[in-house]
Amino acid sequence: MPNVTRATKPAPGLPPCLPPFLPFTDRPERGGAAIPGRPSRHLRGSEIYAEGSAIRQLYRVVSGAVRVCRMLPDGRRFIAQFALPGEVFGLDGVEEHRFSAEAVTEAVLIAFARRDLEACLDREPLAAQSWQAYTLEKLAAAQDRFILLGCRSATERVAHFLLDLAARARPGREGLALPMSRYDMADYLGLTAETVSRTLTLLRKAGMIAIEDNHRLHLLDTGRLMQAAEPGRAAA
Amino acid sequence: MPNVTRATKPAPGLPPCLPPFLPFTDRPERGGAAIPGRPSRHLRGSEIYAEGSAIRQLYRVVSGAVRVCRMLPDGRRFIAQFALPGEVFGLDGVEEHRFSAEAVTEAVLIAFARRDLEACLDREPLAAQSWQAYTLEKLAAAQDRFILLGCRSATERVAHFLLDLAARARPGREGLALPMSRYDMADYLGLTAETVSRTLTLLRKAGMIAIEDNHRLHLLDTGRLMQAAEPGRAAA
């Protein structure tokens, strides 16, 4: 918890990306209804919380990226979620974290006490409704991901992932940032790093994407990419 | 909605399996706080609601089994959930159903109006808290299923499925009921019916299960089955 005041408002007017109406704030002076947040900075690869620890806070990503993951008994790793700037993570269980969270890149977060959130939900019917919709949306998204993991080919998974990242990306530098490694992508998509790499090469050779470097690429043909992501669905 | 009064309390004292504290009731006279339910009966294979329709009610299964599923553009089907007696389904989206629901066997359900639930949550802080915990639990369960679908072998999936069914089954007749077909199981586990059949044969030859008939089997060695479900985890 070093001084990161500079980082507490790097994006002027933090869009309340998710959840939409929840009065999270990093400026405690804004009013009694707001949930006060505490900024923190995490080095690349460092653990933010451990699997099995009590859930005491939620986090909103200010900058960088976070992976929410679990090590399986056989040594494999599974990534449940990537949290990008503006997004919230940390509620991966009821009482205890069922996953751990790690910084994919150096990351600046704002932490909100869980009890503050719960108090707010009890106090503010509108916030409660918004939270309700948020969790419902997350559940619906989870079911879509079941389909992705359950019966999609490698190409479909990777294409879907790229489009999802693009949809979630903040308007910023030209091109699509891939903060995570091929291994991270693989563990998120239920593939291997080799397959992810091969698939990206395939999409590149097919002219759908251009790879600037290992952590940045460009979507050249979103229509065909969408076709690759969901065969049978019409291109945009 | 034929007369099914006989079916409205077939299990004396419907265990409030899920969600635990929600005041669902099929006896409207019990008090103002309760959410009144309306019974209905559905023939094997019939549609309970369609994908894309508005979410107006939730359902609790009284008897039978229900599958919540979606047809994919390429003709494949994916099953997101099986609802067994005592369990609740129908909230697979925010405003519209993102899946359809069909009776796996002849099924008796109780339908609860969504607005009644929401009114209850607004009115009763305890119910709201309980609902909150329920959705959180569902979300956590979803993440476990990601792992199953993302990086588990056919044997692990089937073993896990059988143990899950056994844990959810009502105490009743000896043995484990499998109301669904091999195709249903396959579409739930992200496999093919052939692979499910082969895997069951494998488990049977390994002495872990005994197959009474196509819709009923017995778990002979839960310990080894758990090992088969999660390699690296200790047997019970």
Add this chain to the structure above:
DNA sequence: CGTGCCTTTGAAGCAAGTCAAACAAAGTGG
């Protein structure tokens, strides 16, 4: 008592995994 669906089993094909090696990038220490 047929007819159609479900289940089981076999054989062959294939997509993704595994193993391996070369290369590139990022981080470390002199």
Add this chain to the structure above:
DNA sequence: CCACTTTGTTTGACTTGCTTCAAAGGCACG
């Protein structure tokens, strides 16, 4: 600042577990 190490990426060759295709048997339902 550069050499060195480590980590990540790409590509190739091979293996494998699941799917696909096919066919026979069984059960359930009209």
